Amino acid sequence: MKVILHIWRQDKASTNDNFKQDGRMVRYELADVSPDMSFLEMLDVLNENLIEKGEESVAFDHDCREGICGACGVVIDGVPHGPERGTTTCQLHMRSFKDGAEIYIEPWRAKAFPVVRDLVVDRGSLDRIVQSGAFISVNTGAPQDANAIPIPKSDAERAFDAATCIGCGACVAACKNASAMLFVGAKVSHFAYLPQGRVERDSRARNLVKAMDEEGFGNCTNQNECEAVCPKEIPVRVIADMNREYLRAKAREG
Amino acid sequence: MSWLSSFWRSSIGGKVTMAVTGLMLFGFVVSHLLGNLQLLQGKDKINGYAKWLHDLGPMLWVMRIGLLAIFVLHVWTALRLSRANKNARPVAYAKPSTVQATMASRSMLLSGLSLLVFIIYHLLHFTLGVVSAEHHDLKLADAGGHDVYTMVTTAFSVPAIAIAYAAFQVVLFLHLSHGIQSMAQTIGLHHARYSPMIKTVSFLVALVIAGGNMLLALSVMLGLVGGAQ
Numbered sequence: 222m223k224v225i226l227h228i229w230r231q232d233k234a235s236t237n238d239n240f241k242q243d244g245r246m247v248r249y250e251l252a253d254v255s256p257d258m259s260f261l262e263m264l265d266v267l268n269e270n271l272i273e274k275g276e277e278s279v280a281f282d283h284d285c286r287e288g289i290c291g292a293c294g295v296v297i298d299g300v301p302h303g304p305e306r307g308t309t310t311c312q313l314h315m316r317s318f319k320d321g322a323e324i325y326i327e328p329w330r331a332k333a334f335p336v337v338r339d340l341v342v343d344r345g346s347l348d349r350i351v352q353s354g355a356f357i358s359v360n361t362g363a364p365q366d367a368n369a370i371p372i373p374k375s376d377a378e379r380a381f382d383a384a385t386c387i388g389c390g391a392c393v394a395a396c397k398n399a400s401a402m403l404f405v406g407a408k409v410s411h412f413a414y415l416p417q418g419r420v421e422r423d424s425r426a427r428n429l430v431k432a433m434d435e436e437g438f439g440n441c442t443n444q445n446e447c448e449a450v451c452p453k454e455i456p457v458r459v460i461a462d463m464n465r466e467y468l469r470a471k472a473r474e475g
Numbered sequence: 476m477s478w479l480s481s482f483w484r485s486s487i488g489g490k491v492t493m494a495v496t497g498l499m500l501f502g503f504v505v506s507h508l509l510g511n512l513q514l515l516q517g518k519d520k521i522n523g524y525a526k527w528l529h530d531l532g533p534m535l536w537v538m539r540i541g542l543l544a545i546f547v548l549h550v551w552t553a554l555r556l557s558r559a560n561k562n563a564r565p566v567a568y569a570k571p572s573t574v575q576a577t578m579a580s581r582s583m584l585l586s587g588l589s590l591l592v593f594i595i596y597h598l599l600h601f602t603l604g605v606v607s608a609e610h611h612d613l614k615l616a617d618a619g620g621h622d623v624y625t626m627v628t629t630a631f632s633v634p635a636i637a638i639a640y641a642a643f644q645v646v647l648f649l650h651l652s653h654g655i656q657s658m659a660q661t662i663g664l665h666h667a668r669y670s671p672m673i674k675t676v677s678f679l680v681a682l683v684i685a686g687g688n689m690l691l692a693l694s695v696m697l698g699l700v701g702g703a704q
Contacts, residue, residue, distance in 0.1 A: 227569070240565040299572025325570035332563050395574070397581065398560035402486075430487055439563030440486045440556045442583060443657040444576035458665045465663025467487045474478060 222320040223252045226267065228279055228340070229327045235335040244336065246325070256316035260303060261286060261293060263315055280339040288312040288452065291387030294394070295340045296327040301391035301450045309389065309452040329394035333401070333436040344390050346436040347404060351388075353432035354425040355408035357417050376414040383410035383462075385453040392447035392455075398439030403447035405433045406459035409466050423470040430467050489556045494661040496549040497654050503542060504651070508687045515691075515700060518624040525621040550591060557584050579653040586650040593643040601626065607636070627691075628701030637696035644685040644692075651681035 231244030251267050258266070261283050268278035284292035288309040295310055297303035303313045318324060326340065334342040383406070392403035409426055412418025418425070441460055448457045482488040510528075513521040528535060573581070596606065601623075604611025607630065614626040631637040655677035659665070664673075694700045 229569070246569050296568060299568055299570045300574060327568055327570070330564050330566050330568055332565050397576065399563035400486075400560070430485055434484075434486050437563060438486075439560035440490060442556075442560070442580065443653070443660050444580040446574055446576050449574035457660070458667070458670075461660050461663045461665030464487055464490070464661055467485075468491065468663060471478070471482055471488075 222254050222256055222315065222318075223250070224254055224263070224315070224318060224321070225250050225323045227323065227325045229336075230279070230339055231328075231336050232277075232338065234337050234343075237332075237335075240332070240335070242336070246327075254315050256314065258315045259286070259311055260297070260313040260315065261311050280337075280341045282341050283311060286311040289387060291389035294329065294389045294391055296325075296329065296394055298325050301329065301394040302389075302452055306449070307452055307454045309387075312452075329390050331390075331393050331399035331438065333399070333438050334390060334393065342390070344388070346438070347388050347390060347401070349436065350401070350405060350429060350432045351408065354421070354428035355411070357412060358421060359417075370416050372415060379458075380411055380414040380418075383407040383455060383459050386411070386455055387453060389452060391450045391452060393438065395446040395450040396439065396441070397444055397446060398442060400441045400447075401433050401436070401438040402441040402460045402463065403451065403455060403457065405429050406457075406461075406463035407455050410459040410462040413462060413466050422466060423473055426463070426466040426470040427474070430463070486556075486559075489552055490661045492548060492552045493556070494658040496545045496552070498658050499545045500542075500549060501651065501655065501658075504647075504684055508684055511691055512687060514624065514627060515694070518622075521624050521627075522621050525623045526619065529621060546594075550587070553584065553587055577653065579649040580657075582649060583653060586646050589646045590643070590650060593646070597640075600630070624701075628695050631692050631695035632698075632701060634696055637692040640692040641689045644689040647688070648681045648685035651684060652678045655680055 226249045227246045228249060229244055230247045231242055233242045235242050249267060249271075251263065251270070254263055254266070261281070264279060264281055271278050281295060282292050284290045286293070288311060291309075293310045294302055297310070297313070302308055302310050304317055305313055328334075328336050328340045329342045329344075331342075333346040334344055337343050386404065386407040388404065390401075390404070393399055393401050396403075408429055412425060413422055443457070443460075445457050448455070483492070510524055511521070513524050531538075579586070599605040600607055601611065601614075604614075610626050610630040613629055614620065614622050616622060616625070631640070656674045659670070659673050664670075691700075
């Protein structure tokens with residue numbers, strides 16, 4: 222099959238003063254694409270063609286190519302990770318597109334995700350949020366028996382649903398307000414249902430929300446676009462969990 | 476004060492402010508409709524209600540000032556959050572797309588600002604008598620200055636006014652249909668089974684409120700209410 226690609230090309234990293242840094246959409250035609258190729262393999266073929274022609278290849282992030290690391294991710298025709306639900310870009314295949322399709326490929330767009338080059342963005346803001354409180358503190362001793370603290374099955378499942386987050390940032394990219402609340406909600410919800418996480422629940426909720434706000438993400442308006450594109454299909458329930466945990470923490474604050 | 480200011484400045488604090496003030500304004504819209512539906516029960520009924528409201532005296536002013544404060548807070552916070560949201564995405568997508576967000580949820584700022592314009596017009600019309608002052612004069616003309624029946628039935632017998640009022644109810648419907656369900660989510664109410672129900676209820680309640688208001692304007696325009704009574 223043949224595809225026509227429109228890809229965002231940008232040489233220099235974005236800065237706060239110049240977020241656009243002279244980037245532009247560039248048109249490429251690519252023939253002999255196999256429907257069985259993954260989306261990233263299709264980009265690999267494009268890059269080989271570009272290198273043969275002596276042109277600069279298209280930079281994009283990727284690592285495991287198994288849908289579990291969260292490194293890959295581009296906005297395809299306006300939808301992060303493309304048209305298939307619950308799928309990362311690396312697990313998307315060209316059979317999801319029609320022969321001769323025009324495909325627009327752009328980087329995640331958010332102030333908190335400055336473009337490094339072409340389709341690569343700096344998602345350090347998500348790491349800084351995690352560092353502010355998305356963990357439990359275990360300072361000493363050996364781990365106790367796994368079943369020493371009984372956890373209701375429904376709680377374990379809620380926590381696990383949130384824990385499947387791979388931190389790809391698609392929720393931010395999809396949100397009309399570039400809000401990171403599905404991501405932060407997943408971190409809050411991941412720990413809030415577990416006894417090990419409840420010890421630090423107040424400070425965690427406060428610190429995560431503070432870190433999120435400082436990174437310049439937008440605010441959730443409950444449009445649920447994030448839920449639709451999340452490759453791990455994390456529900457917006459985690460955002461309600463975060464709101465509740467934050468209100469509880471503020472109510473208990475001295 | 477640092478507790479309050481850190482809450483107020485936080486993203487979730489802003490959202491909760493929207494939800495709580497929204498809930499209060501929703502309460503007002505419900506009582507406003509219930510009060511005004513007495514128009515259908517005849518001249519004495521609605522005018523008696525208007526007199527009762529006015530006879531509250533200082534309490535009426537407490538409610539008016541409180542309502543204004545809540546309203547200003549709602550609009551102010553909406554503008555603050557919207558500006559932050561706009562700043563959060565400095566470069567737009569070349570090919571934007573929407574997967575599942577509803578039209579109502581995407582147009583909250585627009586529907587909200589349209590309602591602001593409508594409410595200002597509505598107050599200038601029926602409360603202050605600045606626009607179409609002849610209607611407001613009718614209210615003061617007899618029955619001790621509380622003849623809202625004649626004022627409203629005369630105003631809505633002008634098709635352009637009745638249709639304008641009715642049209643804004645569509646905007647109110649859009650705003651409430653997303654707003655009511657959004658309030659629950661923002662204050663942390665989410666349930667696998669009940670959240671879809673909240674969405675349905677949100678839609679239906681918005682429909683009833685907007686429909687009730689529309690009924691008042693259109694029934695007068697069509698001559699079902701008013702005239703020689």
